Every structure is written in C-alpha cells, then in structure tokens.
Amino acid sequence: MKSDKELLSSIKISDKATNNSFTSTHDKEKQVIERLLIQSQDFTRSETAPTSPKNGATSIVSIDEAIKMTQKQQSWFQIITFVVISVPIMMSVTILYSIHYLQLEPKLLCSLDGKFYPCDKQEYCSLEIGVTSKIDLDNPYTLHNWIIDLDLVCAPQWKVAMLGVSLYIGYFVGSLFVGPYADIYGRRKIFLLTSLVFMISNGLMLVLLNVYAYSFLLFIYGMTGSGRMIVGHIYATEFFGGQSKGQQVMTTVIKVMCAATPIFTTTLFLYITKSWVVLYVIMLSLTGIGFIFSIFVPESPKYLVNIGKYDEAKEIIQNMSMINNNSRLDFILINEIEQKDNNLSQQKKITPQMGLYQKFISLLRNSDKVLMKRFYIMCAMWFLGYFGFIFMKLQIKNISGDVFQNTNFAALADVSGTLIIGVINLFLGIRLAFFISFMISVVFGILLMIFQSQTNENIISALVFFSNFGVSAAYLICLIGAVTLFPTKIKATSYSLGNMMSRFAGIFAPVFVEASAPIPMLTFISVSALGAVISLGLDTTIPVE
Structure with a gap:
C-alpha cells in the first residue's frame, strides 16, 4: 500500500x-x-x-x-539572478528612450563668400555639399549619429521616419508573439534566444551602413526588445514568489533602471563621445555579459510547476x-x-500549450468574471497609461531650450515618479496608485494648458515635469499589475496583450502631438481623466497559486 x-x-x-x-x-x-x-x-x-x-x-x-x-535567512540567489537578468532588460529600451539623439539633425554651415555661417537644412542642401556647405562637427549639439553615417541630412523625411517606425512596429509585433511563446516554451529559452538575436542584429548595424538594412535590423531590435522586457521582467520577478512584496519592489527597480537610461546616454554624448558607435559597443558588451551569466540561471520554478x-x-x-x-x-x-x-x-481551461488566439478566446469564455473584468481594465490601463507616457516624451521636444537638459528633465520625472508611486503602491495598493497617478497628470495638464503662454521657463518646466511624472507612474503600475494580478499560466500572455495595447497607443500619440493647439493638451487631459475613472473599477486581489 x-x-x-x-x-x-x-x-x-x-x-x-x-x-x-x-x-x-x-x-x-x-x-x-x-x-x-x-x-x-x-x-x-x-x-x-x-x-x-x-x-x-x-x-x-x-x-x-x-x-x-528559500528566503528565510538570505536572498542572495534572487538578488544575483535579478541583476543578471535586468542588464539585458535595460539594453532593450536604451535606443527606444534615446532614439531622438540618433536622429538628431546636425548643425549646418553654409558659405557664399568664403566665410561659413549657420544655415538651415534647405539652404545647406541647395549648395554644393562639402564645398560651399558642410556639417558643423565642432558644434556641441552635432552628434555623429545615423543622420550623418547614413547620409540622411538631405534625404526625404520619410527615410528618417522609417527608422523610428520600424522600431515601434518591431515592438508591437514582438508583443504579439513573445509572451505566448514564453508560456509554451519557458521563460529561460525565450529570454536567451531574444538576447542572442539582439546581439547579432546590433552587431550587423555596426557594419551595414544602409538605411533599409537599418530599418530591418531596428525591426528585429524591437521584436527582441519585447522579448527581453516582457519575458525578462516576468522571469526575474517569479523567483520572488507571487504573493510577496518582492515582485512589486523589483518591478519598481526595473522601471527606475530603464527610466534612467536617457541620463546615461545624455552623459555619454555630452561629456564622453559624440559617436553612436560607442553607445552600441557598450550595449553589446553589457548584453553579452548578461547573456553569458543568464545561461547559468535556471528556469522559473513557477513555470515548471504550472506545466x-x-x-x-x-x-x-x-x-x-x-x-x-x-x-x-x-x-x-x-x-x-x-x-x-x-x-x-x-470550463474551457487555459493551458500553456495554447497559442495566443486560442488562449485569448479561452480567457474570454472563462466563467471567472472577476478575472475577465480585471483583464479588460488592465488593457485599458496599458493603452491610456502608455499613450500619456509617449505623448509627454514627444511633447518635450516642442519645448525650447537645451536638448540635453530637456532629456534629463524628462528622465528625472520618470525616475522620481516611479520611485514615489512605487512606495505609494506598496501601502495603498494598485487601484489607488493608478488613480493618484492619472489625477496628477490631469491637474498639471490643465495647469500646463492654461499657463503654456507663460514666459517664465521655470514654471513651464515644473508643469511639464509633473505632467510627465503622473503618466510615467501610471505606466509603472501597469508593469506591477502584469506580474501580480494574473495566474502563472496566462501571465506572459496577458502581459503581451497589455503591452500590445500600449504599443498600439504609441502609434496614435505622435498624431495628436502634431495637431494644432489646444487639441494636444486636451487629448492628454481627457486620456488621463478616463484612466483615473476606469482604474476605480479594478479588482486587485492577488491570485493564490
């Protein structure tokens, strides 16, 4: 017996x-x-x-x-694993958050009588380039970036736009497939595979100086970026257990590290080098180190139990x-x-072996109404939060002043918003953290619209800072909710679907930014207010597994 x-x-x-x-x-x-x-x-x-x-x-x-x-006395395994996995995650957003540097138009010089003077793009391209017009390489705001290396100074604007569009499409497509594959084949395999493909594609960008090749390679960058961001985030936090505060704290740390990457790129270009190649070499080196150590990290035990x-x-x-x-x-x-x-x-059960479409249909048909309501609201939070997040990133460029200072300004808003709202979330919960974040953006968005004609740059800067602060904090709560509010067997898929909604929102944000005033700020305020209202219906009970 x-x-x-x-x-x-x-x-x-x-x-x-x-x-x-x-x-x-x-x-x-x-x-x-x-x-x-x-x-x-x-x-x-x-x-x-x-x-x-x-x-x-x-x-x-x-x-x-x-x-x-396993964490009765120490948590060395969790801490080491988190550091190893988080390095490739940071590299997955470096270009995404700093692409404006790589596409920044250089300062130009023209000459009609032998003396060179600053001129605009139209005049520069109408002259004999290299003889009566040239790039001002000594100007501190001229970076040796893609515009120079790919000879895009006088190229049609759509070629420059194609680079950024390819990157965002890659992130969107990656969000469709990478998460479900992580539920089917495991976190570890997908994380290692996307890191390897990332290194290969970025290595090719150092030798293939062609705008069309770059567009394809940036598409691959976006796809693998989704893999490292989505899967790596889940992979790292699952070693802390789903019901502990560790997942929420580590999610906040990941968001802070990613938000701080523009500060790193600003420091690099402002004080160390003007060449984008140095940035890519650093990215490849750090990703390679993280990849090597990630080989020794085991599969997520939560995923193994689930299958x-x-x-x-x-x-x-x-x-x-x-x-x-x-x-x-x-x-x-x-x-x-x-x-x-x-x-x-x-019931129609959800299993790791299902594809994205089957898993989504199964989720819709599941009789757990609480889970379904949570899923719909989180998708809305992803869309609204990321729309505001990208909107303010693009709106910053329309503010007069130093481009390096503006970038650091936006990054500091992201970091401080992430830290403060992360603490608020620990004590008040995800629902109230969402509401507070969106309401901050509503209040300061209204003030920014009212006082946008104010000549005092410090007042404008403060209002922009807090408007960005709110939506950045809301985006953080989306990441926390993705790893704590859904069971393991659909966690990566729900994360992917939410991330897909956010990338979809990112496509619309530039359209509203370029609209005539006051449409841009009215849209931002309305989106933030809608997010605050919808967030009140979110059930935040953490599933027991």
Whole structure:
C-alpha cells in the first residue's frame, strides 16, 4: 500500500476529467492531507508565512510558499539572478528612450563668400555639399549619429521616419508573439534566444551602413526588445514568489533602471563621445555579459510547476535554499484548485500549450468574471497609461531650450515618479496608485494648458515635469499589475496583450502631438481623466497559486 506522501504525489487532475473523476480525485487529495495533519502534530501550513517543519515533518506548501521558504535567512540567489537578468532588460529600451539623439539633425554651415555661417537644412542642401556647405562637427549639439553615417541630412523625411517606425512596429509585433511563446516554451529559452538575436542584429548595424538594412535590423531590435522586457521582467520577478512584496519592489527597480537610461546616454554624448558607435559597443558588451551569466540561471520554478514538472521545480528550489540558507527543505508541492459552483472541470481551461488566439478566446469564455473584468481594465490601463507616457516624451521636444537638459528633465520625472508611486503602491495598493497617478497628470495638464503662454521657463518646466511624472507612474503600475494580478499560466500572455495595447497607443500619440493647439493638451487631459475613472473599477486581489 502506498504511503500518504506517495499517494499525494501521484494525484493528477486532468484537464479532460469529467465531473465525477474530478470530484473523486479531489476527495482523495483532501483525505490524504487530513491524514497527514492528524498523524503529524508537527506539520505546519501557513497561507502567508510558511515556517520550517519541526522534527523532520514534511510541509505541504504552494509554489509561492516554497519560494518564500528559500528566503528565510538570505536572498542572495534572487538578488544575483535579478541583476543578471535586468542588464539585458535595460539594453532593450536604451535606443527606444534615446532614439531622438540618433536622429538628431546636425548643425549646418553654409558659405557664399568664403566665410561659413549657420544655415538651415534647405539652404545647406541647395549648395554644393562639402564645398560651399558642410556639417558643423565642432558644434556641441552635432552628434555623429545615423543622420550623418547614413547620409540622411538631405534625404526625404520619410527615410528618417522609417527608422523610428520600424522600431515601434518591431515592438508591437514582438508583443504579439513573445509572451505566448514564453508560456509554451519557458521563460529561460525565450529570454536567451531574444538576447542572442539582439546581439547579432546590433552587431550587423555596426557594419551595414544602409538605411533599409537599418530599418530591418531596428525591426528585429524591437521584436527582441519585447522579448527581453516582457519575458525578462516576468522571469526575474517569479523567483520572488507571487504573493510577496518582492515582485512589486523589483518591478519598481526595473522601471527606475530603464527610466534612467536617457541620463546615461545624455552623459555619454555630452561629456564622453559624440559617436553612436560607442553607445552600441557598450550595449553589446553589457548584453553579452548578461547573456553569458543568464545561461547559468535556471528556469522559473513557477513555470515548471504550472506545466507539471514538479521534480525539476523542487530541485531548483532546493538549490535556491542551499545558496541562500545553506540547507535543504523538506516539502511537498501541491496545486491549489478553486472549484466554483462545482463546474470547474466543465470550463474551457487555459493551458500553456495554447497559442495566443486560442488562449485569448479561452480567457474570454472563462466563467471567472472577476478575472475577465480585471483583464479588460488592465488593457485599458496599458493603452491610456502608455499613450500619456509617449505623448509627454514627444511633447518635450516642442519645448525650447537645451536638448540635453530637456532629456534629463524628462528622465528625472520618470525616475522620481516611479520611485514615489512605487512606495505609494506598496501601502495603498494598485487601484489607488493608478488613480493618484492619472489625477496628477490631469491637474498639471490643465495647469500646463492654461499657463503654456507663460514666459517664465521655470514654471513651464515644473508643469511639464509633473505632467510627465503622473503618466510615467501610471505606466509603472501597469508593469506591477502584469506580474501580480494574473495566474502563472496566462501571465506572459496577458502581459503581451497589455503591452500590445500600449504599443498600439504609441502609434496614435505622435498624431495628436502634431495637431494644432489646444487639441494636444486636451487629448492628454481627457486620456488621463478616463484612466483615473476606469482604474476605480479594478479588482486587485492577488491570485493564490
């Protein structure tokens, strides 16, 4: 006769099980747990803070509880893993947040009588380039970027625009496929694959100086950027357990690191070099280092449990415990199943093997109305939050002043908004954090529209800062919600769909920025107000797995 432990480990609940077999199997599981509880007075089970079993007794815990048990004394494994994965994530947004530098038009000089003077693009291109007109390479605001290397100074504007469009389309397409593939094939494989393709495509950009080749390679950059951002974010935070504050804190840290990348590029171009090649070499080097160390990072144990590979998941958890605590754990993993209205086995279930379309349809047909409402509201938050985020990034360029100072200004708004709202979220929750973020943008957006004719640049700068502050904070909460509000088996897919909505919003933002006043700011205010209202209906109960 099998022991209780063996019987428990042999229990399987099939997705195709009938009501009778489901009930029978579920009853067996309950009976085994009851016998274990009766036979062992030392057995401990806690929903919030699992403790070590006493006198050699075996703990029956969820995957989140098992991960928490590995962090009893130290969290070295989680910290090291987070640093290794976060470096490629940062590199995935470096060009996205700093592309205006790579497309910045150089300062030009023209000559009619042998003396050169500053001139505009139209006059420069009408003269004999290199003889009576030239690029002012000594000007501090002239960067040796794509415009110079790809000979785009006098090229049609659509060629320059094609570079940025290719990048954004790549991010959009990557959002469609990368997340679902991570649910099917695992976080680790997709993360390593996208990092490898990123290094190859960026290496080719150093030697293929052609605008059409660059457009294709930037498309690949965007696709792989989605992979590292979406999958890497989930991959890194899943080692902290879904019910802990660790995921929210680490998400905030990732957002701060990404938001600070424009400060890095500004410092690089302002004080160290004017060449974009140096930036790319740094990106490739850091991604390569992160890639090499990422090879030694195991698969997410939460993902392995979700696809039924319990032994592999437990072995990884044991290794985590050895690194953190220098001790092994004695536990059994169980998969908690919530049965609603006694019809769980009849529902159309969502499995990791489904594709994006099938998984989305399955999600729509799922009888869990709370999950569906949460999914719809989060998609709206992704769209509205990212629209405002990109809108203010583009609106900054219309502010007169130093381009380097304006870029640092926007980056500081992102960093401070991320840090402050991240703390607010820990104490007040995602719903109120969303509401506060959007309302900050509404209030300061209105003030900016009223006082935009103000001659005092400091007042305008302050209003722009706080308008950007709010939408940047809202975008952070989208990232936090993506990794905490959905179960593991659809987490990457829901993240991808939300990210897809955000990239879709990014396509519309430039259109409204270029519209006549007061349409741009009225649109920004309306979008932020709509986000504040919709956020109040969000259910923020963290799923137990």
